[in-house]
Amino acid sequence: MSYSKSISFPVPPTGFKVSYCGDQPVPVDQVEQKSASEYDRGKSEATAFYQAEIRKLREEFAHRQEQLLAGIDQKTNEVVSQLDDRLPDLVVGLAERVLGQIELDAVKIEGIVKGMISEFANAEDEKLEVYLCPQDLCLLKAMANPQKEPTEESGDSGEGFASAIAGIFDGLDGDDALLSGFPNVKFFDDDSLASGDCQIKSRFGLLDGRIATKLRKIEEELKGDD
Numbered sequence: 001m002s003y004s005k006s007i008s009f010p011v012p013p014t015g016f017k018v019s020y021c022g023d024q025p026v027p028v029d030q031v032e033q034k035s036a037s038e039y040d041r042g043k044s045e046a047t048a049f050y051q052a053e054i055r056k057l058r059e060e061f062a063h064r065q066e067q068l069l070a071g072i073d074q075k076t077n078e079v080v081s082q083l084d085d086r087l088p089d090l091v092v093g094l095a096e097r098v099l100g101q102i103e104l105d106a107v108k109i110e111g112i113v114k115g116m117i118s119e120f121a122n123a124e125d126e127k128l129e130v131y132l133c134p135q136d137l138c139l140l141k142a143m144a145n146p147q148k149e150p151t152e153e154s155g156d157s158g159e160g161f162a163s164a165i166a167g168i169f170d171g172l173d174g175d176d177a178l179l180s181g182f183p184n185v186k187f188f189d190d191d192s193l194a195s196g197d198c199q200i201k202s203r204f205g206l207l208d209g210r211i212a213t214k215l216r217k218i219e220e221e222l223k224g225d226d
Contacts, residue, residue: 106143127184129201133193144178
């Protein structure tokens with residue numbers, strides 16, 4: 001029976017009433033079951049949504065972290081590369097400044113000379129020529145002859161002239177007996193050398209012990225030059 005059909009009564013009806021008009025009522029247990037089902041469905045959808053959001057945030061964070069670490073790694077490599085290029089020059093420059101301020105005495109000079117002589121297999125029998133700067137050679141002579149007093153100028157002009165002439169040729173053949181245990185080693189002065197420099201000539205050639213040469217070798221090793 002359709003509820004859209006109009007019914008006309010000639011006389012107003014009496015003695016009946018309409019208690020409900022619509023769908024059949026749903027039982028309480030079905031309502032509770034449907035509510036629980038909808039709750040579970042909403043919870044599942046919300047969980048899936050937030051899990052997807054968290055996964056997206058993690059991926060974005062990982063990507064940004066990877067970019068940050070890559071940038072740090074690149075900067076680190078650039079700094080290390082710059083240090084590799086500049087460190088040898090810095091080390092050598094500092095060494096030159098420090099060595100330039102060190103005052104050498106006779107003992108240190110003797111140690112330098114003996115250290116270089118020791119590089120020869122048979123240094124005691126080997127004939128060697130050692131070249132030092134005039135200042136270092138004077139210190140070594142003074143240590144070898146501590147009792148020798150400076151020669152005072154005589155009033156006799158002839159003796160003074162003879163002493164001057166002797167001084168011109170003094171040391172041309174080298175000075176020996178400056179180091180005990182090395183009778184075949186002769187010493188010469190060389191104005192081109194600086195304090196602390198030492199060069200030794202032998203039958204094998206020249207052994208260069210100049211400070212500048214040692215610093216250049218250190219610089220080559222630091223730079224990895226062949």
